Structure formats: C-alpha cells, structure tokens
Amino acid sequence: MNQIDYARLDRDDPLAHKREIFELPNDTIYFDGNSLGALPKIVAQTVNETTREQWGNDLIKSWNQHDWVNLPTIVGAKIAHLIGAQSNEVICCDSISVNLFKVICAAINAVGSEKRRVILSTRDNFPTDLYMVQGVESFLGQQRCELKLVDEAELVDAVDERTVAVLATEVNFRTGRRLDLQQLSQAAHAQGALMIADLAHSAGVMPIQLSQWQVDYAVGCTYKYLNAGPGAPAFVYVSQRHHAKLKQPLQGWFGHLNPFAFEPEYQSAKGIRQMLVGTPPVISMQAVNAALECFNDVSLAQVRAKSMQLTHTFQQSLAAQDWSSDFELISPSHAEQRGSQLSYAHPNAYEICQALIERGVIADFRAPNYIRFGFAPLYNQFQEVERAIAILADIMSTEAYRDPRWQTRSTVT
Structure with a gap:
C-alpha cells in the first residue's frame, strides 16, 4: 500500500478554510459530526x-x-x-x-x-x-x-x-x-x-x-x-x-x-x-x-468529494494496522455506497470508544457492538485521521480499553 501523505491532502483541500469558522478544542479530534455538529462561531454570536x-x-x-x-x-x-x-x-x-x-x-x-x-x-x-x-x-x-x-x-x-x-x-x-x-x-x-x-x-x-x-x-x-x-x-x-x-x-x-x-x-x-x-x-x-x-460559499459536490476521501483514508489507514482484523467493517467498502461515516464491529466497541474519548478522539458507540466514526468535511482534517489511528493503535496494543472504568456504560453512548 502506498504511503498516505496526510499533510499534502490537507494542503490540497479546497474546504480547508472552513475549519476556521468553527469553535473546536485544540486537544480534540472530533469524529462525531454525524451525531452532533461542531459549533459555528456565527451561531454563538447570533444566539x-x-x-x-x-x-x-x-x-x-x-x-x-x-x-x-x-x-x-x-x-x-x-x-x-x-x-x-x-x-x-x-x-x-x-x-x-x-x-x-x-x-x-x-x-x-x-x-x-x-x-x-x-x-x-x-x-x-x-x-x-x-x-x-x-x-x-x-x-x-x-x-x-x-x-x-x-x-x-x-x-x-x-x-x-x-x-x-x-x-x-x-x-x-x-x-x-x-x-x-x-x-x-x-x-x-x-x-x-x-x-x-x-x-x-x-x-x-x-x-x-x-x-x-x-x-x-x-x-x-x-x-x-x-x-x-x-x-x-x-x-x-x-x-x-x-x-x-x-x-x-x-x-x-x-x-x-x-x-x-x-x-x-x-x-x-x-x-x-x-x-x-x-x-x-x-x-x-x-x-x-x-x-x-x-x-454560503460551499459546493455540496466538494463536500461529498472530501467526505468520500476522508472515509477512504481512514479505512485505508486502519486496514494497514496489524490489529485491523479485530475490527469488522460493517459499512459498505466503497465510499460512494455510504454516507460520511464508517462503522466497525468489535466485541469491545464500547470500551474502545471510551478509551478513545479519554485521549481526545471523539467517536460514538451504537448497540450492540459498533463503533462509529463520523466525518464532517467542513472541519475535519486528514492529519486528524493520522493522529486518531495512531492513538487507536496505542489503545489496541496496550489493551487500555480493558480499564475497569469502561465496564459501566453511560446513559448516552
């Protein structure tokens, strides 16, 4: 598999400037826009x-x-x-x-x-x-x-x-x-x-x-x-x-x-x-x-193109990991057949999701055993995919998801 140049993908991104219009914590990678979108600065001002x-x-x-x-x-x-x-x-x-x-x-x-x-x-x-x-x-x-x-x-x-x-x-x-x-x-x-x-x-x-x-x-x-x-x-x-x-x-x-x-x-x-x-x-x-x-200044064709590129890049990056066979992709394998998300089945999906959240990568869990990564093209970056996969790799190699704290589920998953 060819090495992915995440930085180049971000440099070539025609929507890169849109990220600046959102309030996003510096220490957070937010892959949950399919549940709740990030806060646009103009919304806070308008309210x-x-x-x-x-x-x-x-x-x-x-x-x-x-x-x-x-x-x-x-x-x-x-x-x-x-x-x-x-x-x-x-x-x-x-x-x-x-x-x-x-x-x-x-x-x-x-x-x-x-x-x-x-x-x-x-x-x-x-x-x-x-x-x-x-x-x-x-x-x-x-x-x-x-x-x-x-x-x-x-x-x-x-x-x-x-x-x-x-x-x-x-x-x-x-x-x-x-x-x-x-x-x-x-x-x-x-x-x-x-x-x-x-x-x-x-x-x-x-x-x-x-x-x-x-x-x-x-x-x-x-x-x-x-x-x-x-x-x-x-x-x-x-x-x-x-x-x-x-x-x-x-x-x-x-x-x-x-x-x-x-x-x-x-x-x-x-x-x-x-x-x-x-x-x-x-x-x-x-x-x-x-x-x-x-x-206002966005083409939904551009949004869709970046969405498919983000999901493909994440899918490709995860598949390259030694532990990737532990995760079963339940989303369609071809980007054009899916929306802006990837869902994986894993016996410890909830615990892995909680371990990711603690380390600043926000995804979400859906019963019975699925972890979802939702990609919002207006503010997500390709280098965030690179960092998220690195964090997930560390969680899987150290089995940090087995921490007893993650055995009790929160109301909202």
Whole structure:
C-alpha cells in the first residue's frame, strides 16, 4: 500500500478554510459530526445577539422588527437549497419525530384506503421512525395503517398495491449504507404509493435532489451536519404537487390561515405553512438560520468529494494496522455506497470508544457492538485521521480499553 501523505491532502483541500469558522478544542479530534455538529462561531454570536439585543432590548417587538414570525419559512428556504427542493416546499419546525407523524398521516390521507394501508420500511431503520409508524398504527388501527418491515435489499421489490408509502432513511444510522432514493421513489410511484425520506444523516454532507428524484415527503434534522446545536428544530419537505390536497392532523395556531385572527374554527394555511403547529422556538431557530451561513460559499459536490476521501483514508489507514482484523467493517467498502461515516464491529466497541474519548478522539458507540466514526468535511482534517489511528493503535496494543472504568456504560453512548 502506498504511503498516505496526510499533510499534502490537507494542503490540497479546497474546504480547508472552513475549519476556521468553527469553535473546536485544540486537544480534540472530533469524529462525531454525524451525531452532533461542531459549533459555528456565527451561531454563538447570533444566539447572543438574539437574547441580549433582540429579546433583551426589543422584547415582543422583535416578532415584527426582527422577523421572528417568519423564521420557519426563511430557514426552510435556506435548507431547500441544500436538498434540491423549491423554497416553498420546506419549512423548519418541531422535531423529526413530530414531522414524521405529520407526513405519515398526510400520506395515508392522500392515497390510503382499506386495501392500501401499509407503510413499508426497513428493519434497521432508525428506531424513532419505526416508533412513529407504530404510534399511528395504534392510533388509527391496522385497518388504516400497518407497518411492514423488510431488509434493505428487499425494499424495492416489496412495494405492492397495498403500500401507502415507502419510508426510508437515505443513510443508515448504524452502517452508513446509502439507499437510492430515486430508485425507491420510482418503485413506489409505479405501484401508486408515495415516498417518505429521512435525511438525518445526509442533509448537509451530500448532494440531494428531492424534486428531481420525485420524493413526495422528507424530514431531517439540523443538529448533525447542519451544525445548528443540540435539539435544534428539524425540517419537513412536502413536494408542491401535494400542496393543494395536503392535510395533516396537528392543527396548531401557527398552521392556521390567519393565526392572529384567533378564530375558533381551524382554517388551514396554504402550502407548506400548514405543517407548522405551535410558536416557533426563536432562539434555536436563529441558531439554525446562522448555522446555514456556513454553506454560503460551499459546493455540496466538494463536500461529498472530501467526505468520500476522508472515509477512504481512514479505512485505508486502519486496514494497514496489524490489529485491523479485530475490527469488522460493517459499512459498505466503497465510499460512494455510504454516507460520511464508517462503522466497525468489535466485541469491545464500547470500551474502545471510551478509551478513545479519554485521549481526545471523539467517536460514538451504537448497540450492540459498533463503533462509529463520523466525518464532517467542513472541519475535519486528514492529519486528524493520522493522529486518531495512531492513538487507536496505542489503545489496541496496550489493551487500555480493558480499564475497569469502561465496564459501566453511560446513559448516552
């Protein structure tokens, strides 16, 4: 294997300058952007201004003076640019789970029937996505909604005349495997069904073309690769071809046609605004608004290219180690078939992860025995890969992961 010139890769990196816009500890290698993105400096500045100046000085006037009231659509339009959607098709609000509940119900309302009642998904989809379908199933009854699970490889062929919608996450949270949303949309539409996409592990780190792929609905979060902060509001996309007949059950006052008329009867807003429910969380919404500025001068094609290069470099570096056979790569071996992460199975994955964190390399663990390394192209460097592998090599050779401290698991893994 050729020697990797990590320093040269960093010198040739067209995104190298973006690292300076983030707050990153000097003694930390952060390979967990697929769980929580790093803090952009502009977000800290914007949150401070929102609290001290807008809220502190302008008080309730800020709803109009600083356009707080329109933040969901302003932010949604920015996100739309990153996911291949029209600006009027995306809105920022609530959580992925709440937004998923809305679009599942919207899909059932649009094409569901006594015969067509199946929401088709994968066994290894992110659990909350499956929980939300189970909740709708429990609420409406199986005569209206029934969850059917198949393996990822079976998903396309499993769509039939009973399918209401295919629910798929573009990048699997455990393995990092990337699904072909365009192919899934075509398979769904061929059977009269709809396509619901979860973009949690792909938005902001790879090119997405929802309109071109004919995806019907999509949800995603902003606190991973979009770097908007822990618990930041999610987003929801509805193709404009569904707007005229769109109906979702969470009829809150901000989804009303005229919220400040305070009418007792609900009249739905037009278009994507009817996906709103309650008052927008202004401070965290401003954080999202600011975080999206990080993408102003960035090509997602460049981001994707660096992402694949980072994962390939890490994979190649680990494979060159004497102990590499102890780690089973559960991610696809080819970079184009995965998102911006690598996942390895190891009997002591949790303990190894904790030993890495103690030495300043932050990765994460997923049950039952997987360690994940998530790469954020806007701030991760190739020389960080070199240092992380060296630290991991020392942990493996000294068996530092067997320290009794790592035998008790923390709540968040």
